[in-house]
Amino acid sequence: MKMKPLLVILTKGNLIFHRFPTEFGALTKNGRPKVSVFGKQIRGIGVVHGDLQDLPEKVKSYVEDNVKLCKPDKLHICDGSDAENQKLINIMLEQGTIKPLPKYENCWLARTNPADTARVESKTFICTEKKSETIPTPKNGAVGALGNWMSPNDMDLVVKERFNSCMTGRTMYIVPFSMGPIGSPLSKIGIELTDSPYVVASMRIMTRMGSKVMKQVKDGQAFVKCLHSVGTPSNGIVEDPSWPCDPQRTIILHKPENNEIVSYGSGYGGNSLLGKKCFALRIGSTIAKKEGWLAEHMLILGITNPKGKKRYIAAAFPSACGKTNLAMMTPSLPGYKVECVGDDIAWMRFDKNGQLRAINPENGFFGVAPGTSRSSNPIAMDTIFRNTIFTNVASTSDGGVYWEGMEKEIGSDVAITDWRGNPWSRQKNIPAAHPNSRFCTPAEQCPIIDPAWEDPEGVPISAILFGGRRPAGVPLVYEARDWKHGVFIGASMRSEATAAAEHKGKVIMHDPFAMRPFFGYNFGNYLDHWLSMENKSSNLPKIFHVNWFRKDANGKFLWPGFGENSRVLDWILRRLDGENIADETPIGLIPKKNCLNLKGIEENVNLDELFSLPRDFWLQEVKEIEKYFNEQVGDDLPKEISNQLDSLRKRITKIN
Numbered sequence: 001m002k003m004k005p006l007l008v009i010l011t012k013g014n015l016i017f018h019r020f021p022t023e024f025g026a027l028t029k030n031g032r033p034k035v036s037v038f039g040k041q042i043r044g045i046g047v048v049h050g051d052l053q054d055l056p057e058k059v060k061s062y063v064e065d066n067v068k069l070c071k072p073d074k075l076h077i078c079d080g081s082d083a084e085n086q087k088l089i090n091i092m093l094e095q096g097t098i099k100p101l102p103k104y105e106n107c108w109l110a111r112t113n114p115a116d117t118a119r120v121e122s123k124t125f126i127c128t129e130k131k132s133e134t135i136p137t138p139k140n141g142a143v144g145a146l147g148n149w150m151s152p153n154d155m156d157l158v159v160k161e162r163f164n165s166c167m168t169g170r171t172m173y174i175v176p177f178s179m180g181p182i183g184s185p186l187s188k189i190g191i192e193l194t195d196s197p198y199v200v201a202s203m204r205i206m207t208r209m210g211s212k213v214m215k216q217v218k219d220g221q222a223f224v225k226c227l228h229s230v231g232t233p234s235n236g237i238v239e240d241p242s243w244p245c246d247p248q249r250t251i252i253l254h255k256p257e258n259n260e261i262v263s264y265g266s267g268y269g270g271n272s273l274l275g276k277k278c279f280a281l282r283i284g285s286t287i288a289k290k291e292g293w294l295a296e297h298m299l300i301l302g303i304t305n306p307k308g309k310k311r312y313i314a315a316a317f318p319s320a321c322g323k324t325n326l327a328m329m330t331p332s333l334p335g336y337k338v339e340c341v342g343d344d345i346a347w348m349r350f351d352k353n354g355q356l357r358a359i360n361p362e363n364g365f366f367g368v369a370p371g372t373s374r375s376s377n378p379i380a381m382d383t384i385f386r387n388t389i390f391t392n393v394a395s396t397s398d399g400g401v402y403w404e405g406m407e408k409e410i411g412s413d414v415a416i417t418d419w420r421g422n423p424w425s426r427q428k429n430i431p432a433a434h435p436n437s438r439f440c441t442p443a444e445q446c447p448i449i450d451p452a453w454e455d456p457e458g459v460p461i462s463a464i465l466f467g468g469r470r471p472a473g474v475p476l477v478y479e480a481r482d483w484k485h486g487v488f489i490g491a492s493m494r495s496e497a498t499a500a501a502e503h504k505g506k507v508i509m510h511d512p513f514a515m516r517p518f519f520g521y522n523f524g525n526y527l528d529h530w531l532s533m534e535n536k537s538s539n540l541p542k543i544f545h546v547n548w549f550r551k552d553a554n555g556k557f558l559w560p561g562f563g564e565n566s567r568v569l570d571w572i573l574r575r576l577d578g579e580n581i582a583d584e585t586p587i588g589l590i591p592k593k594n595c596l597n598l599k600g601i602e603e604n605v606n607l608d609e610l611f612s613l614p615r616d617f618w619l620q621e622v623k624e625i626e627k628y629f630n631e632q633v634g635d636d637l638p639k640e641i642s643n644q645l646d647s648l649r650k651r652i653t654k655i656n
């Protein structure tokens, strides 16, 4: 009988031996699986799926370079087919990466290594010759908080040190993917090389992936190079073969000059599904700057009013602030209909008539699970129980999933296993699901997916919303006075920290444009770019700020949120129609008395408190913004933005 190779595993300090699943190759004398790559040739490497000869030359040479570096045992060229997906699922089942969820159709549960559960912002770098291309120079001794820079030389060293032989014993998957509908003039292509079948299966949901995209590369389309490895720790010991990773050396690098992304050590979400944050936002924003468009952390929704008039709105909120809930909202106001184009990213460009048009570059939803329920987001619940990969949620004894928020949706007799695989009970003082646990589900399954969500021309955007979690001082909604003021509002955004990244606690963080972790270049230049859009159209979208999260003195939310947010969208749409329903305030325009439709909820809403503008709060807010701009953006802050701040300060001092 052919022996499977041995892998040493360290569990709770004890050395145990584990046999690699059949996926892994033969071992050399020193215990490392054999590889045979010579020069720039790929020789002796088993191609387990697809034909190397069919690869476009540019892809071939990208693959060859990285085979030489990473030394995988096998190559798999992804075609995106169902049969291929089944193969991947079998491999993941065998490796213990996923388990089936028999309560649903074609759904799977993955549990990550507990050290690999979120985006690692501190280990994410943009690599440019000059540091100032990537981040503004901080002032007054402040530590820069608008991204991390690395020189291209250091990037090379990091890559050599980490990637050398990192795929030994594994298969390298070659994943061609399109961000945006295939063939849309607004779409872009990437090729991800990865050693994680979980990443491939997730990319198949989150992007348009497979042979059709490779064909476009063959036809001459450029592609963004995306190299990913879950990594192999430097001592060669993979602690948990069901979720290999190398958290100690995790690093995510972007080189805009070459349209290149390199990610090592993490298999999780935005760290590894490179089409999402790395491509669609970081590299995307640098391409957008060059080409004159916008790559933004925004949902896109279509909303039809009771008269049948439809408009599209894009909205930027930081991670875990309810973008998915708003994008799939069930309006409480009669006669309104919301349809979803996207829940996380928008690529937007002015067309030749000066109309801003947006596509959702993604093909799926990678949504935060906790808090999603029949009452908060019934549409998401109708979307996610087919063809979905859940990660780090809890599981139930009847073959389903569970997370905080689903209390009313499971029987009292089912037993729950938490995201780490331990028995869990409601009495336990720890969450059953990881706060950043996710569902990864195809967008086309959403029952309210917009009929134009794949329109190659994009959908016309009439309004842009900025917002965040602001427990104090910030009213439910206000409208920017003009485009420049709107850009200033985006630049001044702040929000409570999120579990989507590695931050702790509920501190209020600056998160300009909800892009702080995702800027691909110097934020000061990004502001210039946004300001320059003013010249592209005489029909600019109106800009608003919303805050669903204001609390009263007892810590209770002042606004019911969810479907009731349709009342705010109703006011916004009527403003777009030019209705005289707004009053000037020092911070912008807010609804005139009796102009926000509160029919049926008047009793429960304290409008005065919801829209109050406490002078001390706003004086402090202006101080904070000023400090932030001075320290973080310094000389790169456009004059127009500091003028906006001065005007705001003057207006605020007039508050009684």
Ligand code: OXD
Pocket (backbone or CB within 6 Å): 119, 269, 270, 318, 319, 320, 344, 366, 500, 501
């Ligand atoms: C996300 C995020 O995953 O913003 O969308 O963290």
Ligand code: MN
Pocket (backbone or CB within 6 Å): 297, 318, 319, 344
């Ligand atoms: Mn996001």
